[in-house]
Amino acid sequence: MSQSVLMEVGALIQSAGQVMHEPAYLLIRDGIIAEVGRGRYAGPREGLTIYRRPQALAMPGxxxxxxxxxxxxxxxxxxxxxxxxxxxxxxxxxxxxxxxxxxxxxxxxxxxxxxxxxxxxxxxxxxxxxxxxxxxxxxxxxxxxxxxxxxxxxxxxxxxxxxxxxxxxxxxxxxxxxxxxxxxxxxxxxxxxxxxxxxxxxxxxxxxxxxxxxxxxxxxxxxxxxxxxxxxxxxxxxxxxxxxxxxxxxxxxxxxxxxxxxxxxxxxxxxxxxxxxxxxxxxxxxxxxxxxxxxxxxxxxxxxxxxxxxxxxxxxxxxxxxxxxxxxxxxxxxxxxxxxxxxxxxxxVFLPSGHGTLTAGAKADITLLDLNSTHFQPTFDLLSNVVYAAGADDVTDVFVDGQPLLLHREPVTLDTERIRYEVRAIQEKLLR
CATH class of the missing domain: 3.20.20.140 (Metal-dependent hydrolases)
Structure with a gap:
């Protein structure tokens, strides 16, 4: 079943050599990035699942x-x-x-x-x-x-x-x-x-x-x-x-x-x-x-x-x-x-060309970071902020093939309470 996703963000890193210090969007079709653009998406929005994150930085997962x-x-x-x-x-x-x-x-x-x-x-x-x-x-x-x-x-x-x-x-x-x-x-x-x-x-x-x-x-x-x-x-x-x-x-x-x-x-x-x-x-x-x-x-x-x-x-x-x-x-x-x-x-790890970037034709594996975090105040260079200042605590959303795995810092696909319970039980067995 065809799925189309529109992601609107406050800034975007397509790759180490392509950085947008401004609002941008990603259009995703069937798990593949179809379009990357500056500003707001001007096309039709009917049938799109839309994630509006104006205070987020999108980067490759x-x-x-x-x-x-x-x-x-x-x-x-x-x-x-x-x-x-x-x-x-x-x-x-x-x-x-x-x-x-x-x-x-x-x-x-x-x-x-x-x-x-x-x-x-x-x-x-x-x-x-x-x-x-x-x-x-x-x-x-x-x-x-x-x-x-x-x-x-x-x-x-x-x-x-x-x-x-x-x-x-x-x-x-x-x-x-x-x-x-x-x-x-x-x-x-x-x-x-x-x-x-x-x-x-x-x-x-x-x-x-x-x-x-x-x-x-x-x-x-x-x-x-x-x-x-x-x-x-x-x-x-x-x-x-x-x-x-x-x-x-x-x-x-x-x-x-x-x-x-x-x-x-x-x-x-x-x-x-x-x-x-x-x-x-x-x-x-x-x-x-x-x-x-x-x-x-x-x-x-x-x-x-x-x-x-x-x-x-x-x-x-x-x-x-x-x-x-x-x-x-x-x-x-x-x-x-x-x-x-x-x-x-x-x-x-032998993934297809384009993976690890947010470019047209690449898999839509995307991580969003909180631009309101202290680690992005101020921002003169987004790459510098990400590499030298940001951390895991700044991650707000994660997508693989355009599908959400983390939304607003909450896991979507995992029962975290069950994982915690089972791991504690395994720890007890190892201790014994």
Whole structure:
């Protein structure tokens, strides 16, 4: 059934390079932006669902390029620990206790948090992903999902291949196309070379991309050099992964040769500044990556290592962290950070061209911010206000495919009281 929506706002950011500091409108037909204009819409209004928000800023919905949604259930379980200790002593034992029901409710909690903070699309690598996909379908969000594969023996990685094949067959393109899928080998240190080679073959067979953690810590790189005589990035390439489209999460400890290899194969990178800092992993050389021509998106990672899913925080941190590290105030300008959180993240998770912008022909995934907020007083530069001042508390409305998920700060698609109740019950089970 055809649906037409008119959205009238006080200002609009189409993309990092197109900003309207004045009233504007968006005309949406069947979930696609049909027209963007300044001032009031002059066409006929019959049959239109109209959202008048004269004190709102419309911007592209934020795209979270790396995370593990159901890890909201483990928020605060293993703080202040290095990565491998955090994984082996806190995450893996607690994850072993999670059920399909827990994954469902943990993913719904993540969806609630992301909707309230202006994220319209996220990528997820975890397990029991049928439950996660159900949660995404019900939430109305867009998501790029993969079944995380871990296993150093033939039995476990054959099972991972079977799980992934079944999951992709059932969910790729579901929810009116809002759900797409990838393959998700966890990392070279949890997947042996023959497993990675099998993943590359399956990616070609099923015609889906791959997402993987690469070069997150110095220990990981040192161990890869010891075991394989090459960096994790060179190792992934040698296993055939880079013959397929790949999203590489983290890429903190990379050499010039690694960057050249990523560029040669058009590997996209998900930068996770807050998680990398909190786990003591380091700071990815994002400026060098971008100067080389790599596509670099932004992600929060899971809520167990962040500890929230607020992409405004990641955007601000990406814009400021590299200035400090390089002692260069021009390192990541506001417009670059905004693009990393929107259109670059969309490109990194293999969404169609135009996604992450509010331009004609793009999906109508839209976040509205309150221009009456203190963070927009005064406004000399809207991008500056969004990146350096605004936050999740300024989000008032969220739309995906032109459909409302948040109206006047109230979730539309989620039973938040039920989510809160179920998550508390899961916490009690984990404590026991």
């Amino acid at each position: 934020l795209v979270n390029a790396h995370g593990h949604a159901a890890m909201t259930l483990l928020r605060g379980v293993g703080d202040d620990l290095p990565l491998m200790t955090w994984l082996e002593e806190r995450m893996f034992p607690n994850e072993a206790k999670l059920t399909e029901d827990a994954i469902y409710w943990g993913t719904l909690l993540a969806c609630w948090e992301m909707i309230q903070s202006g994220t319209t699309c996220f990528t997820d690598m975890y397990f029991m992903m049928h439950s996660a996909a159900r949660a995404v379908e019900e939430s109305g969000l867009r998501a790029v999902l993969s079944w995380g594969m871990v296993g150093m023996d033939a039995t476990s990685y054959q099972q991972g291949i079977r799980n992934s094949r079944a999951f992709i067959g059932q969910w790729n393109g579901r929810a009116n196309g809002r759900i797409t899928t990838t393959l998700g080998p966890h990392a070279p240190y949890t997947c042996p070379p023959d497993h990675l080679a099998m993943v590359a073959e399956l990616s070609a067979e099923l015609d889906v991309p791959i997402q993987i953690h690469l070069s997150e810590t110095k220990v990981e790189v040192d161990n890869s050099l010891r075991d394989y005589g090459r960096s994790p990035i060179a190792h992934a390439a040698a296993c055939g992964l880079f013959e397929r489209p790949v999203l590489a999460a983290h890429c903190v400890h990379v050499s010039t040769e690694d960057i050249d290899l990523l560029l040669q194969h058009d590997v996209r990178v998900a930068h996770n500044p807050q998680s990398n800092l909190k786990l003591g992993s380091g700071v990815a050389p994002v400026v060098a990556m971008k100067q080389a021509g790599l596509t670099v998106g932004l992600g929060t990672d899971g809520a167990a290592s962040n500890n929230n899913l607020d992409m405004f925080e990641e955007m601000r941190l990406a814009a400021t962290l590299h200035k400090g590290v390089l002692q260069d105030a021009t390192a990541i300008p506001a417009a670059t950070a905004f693009a990393m959180a929107t259109e670059d993240s969309a490109r990194s």
